[in-house]
Amino acid sequence: MTGEKGRPVRWRGARVVAVVLLLAAACTAAFGLLGHYRPDATALAALVGDDAVRVDQVEDGYAFVGPDEDPDNTYGLIFYPGAKVDERAYAPLMHELAAKGWVCVDVSMPLDLAILDEGAAARAMAEFPQVEHWYVAGHSLGGAMAADFAADHADELDGLVLLAAYSTKDLRDSGLEVLSAYGSRDGVLNRETYQEDFGNLPRDAHELVIPGGNHAQFGSYGAQLADGEAMICPSRQVEETVRFVDDVKRGGAPGVEGPGGR
Template identity: 45%
Template sequence: MEKNRKSNWIRKILIGLALLIVIAAGAFFWYVNDYYQATADAIEALQSDGSITITETEDAITFAPNGENPEEGIIFYPGGKVEAEAYAPLLRSLAEADLLVVVAKMPFHLAVFDANAAETIMEQEDSVQDWYLAGHSLGGVMASSFAADQADEVAGLIFLASYPSGDLTAAPFPVLSLYGSEDEVLNRESYDEAQRKLPADYTEIELVGGNHAQFGDYGMQAGDGTASISAEQQQQQSVEAITTFIGNNRQQ
């Protein structure tokens, strides 16, 4: 009798654990499948033309300027739960400035699952001499993690509405931080605290009228502020800031 009671107790525990695993798995897949998708404008920007050739694999999308062999490139990490295609307009504009630009497609649209995606891209695009790591929101946090671990492979780090995960005060590369004045997704307290982790000479630029989502093209993000400039304007200002940042670093 006692042996049967013990067996029943163990069986109930195992059934309970199995149910918890099923519930947790279901909740996870529901969470990761509820993500921000690229707008029609972003999809249109993925078309190759006379100036830019766009190639796509399971792991990345590459924007390459035609007739050029860029020695400088940008590897971009998307924001959390945002598909890579949503950043096509911004990244295409950067490629038009004679930069090789590659956006990593993250597992489950979350950069935390592949913080080292840049390593594979660097190996595949070995003609590039100077790589800049860039990321939006969560993507920027994870890009900074790679940059910190592989500092000798990184020419610079670019944050879009983001901040570092670790101490970069002694980083050998320059850092640029962009954010929109109307961004209400970015945790400003965490952002301000994280600035102490950056090199003393880092560059910070506030995009007046910009918000969190308009670095990409995926529609309004939950909890974000209302921008007073268009996504096109915010992205153009970002491109100008990024290309100036890279140009200044090139001259040093």
């Protein structure tokens, strides 16, 4: 069959499909470049192992493992990065937590969007069968996706860690230990939504407000659009976060308990 000018209709259709695919690829590439936050020098340095922590590149990102002889290595944490943030930007946080005896997996996401691979934690957990106590965690949008995963896999997890994030799923009867932290200078987190959705967490959820901390300093990728100016250094915010999370191994976490800590 030919068209009005003698060209095969099938050929013209194939050309249209090719053009559409090229446009889609171009849009995807442009989207991938917009607002993309890359790891800074501090983050890249934390990707190097040392005497306390072994860093391995795994199928879904990077694994940070403390000393093999450390009995606390039965605790593990899967981390979902914030929207448009390269997972490597969270290497300082993962490295410091691993030094405390945790197995941490810093998950790589398609287009750096956790919403595109919410189930990544299941694959990461399968790689470390020695871990007995799993926590899933995330920053900002990554935290929301971690909460969604936790809601569907509560029987496989011990807890959830939210960093400048909130859960839209009802976790009140999940039996999970939930920790929620944000910086007092955070200019990105929607406080009104945060307050409303804190009611989705168990009544004994732990909350930590880091004085002087902001949104971006949970990672190490520089300033973030619309964020508040931090009044503490990035290493201090990471240190406070590590202490908050690591306390679960001792039967509790600092901060305030109860819905919203109010």
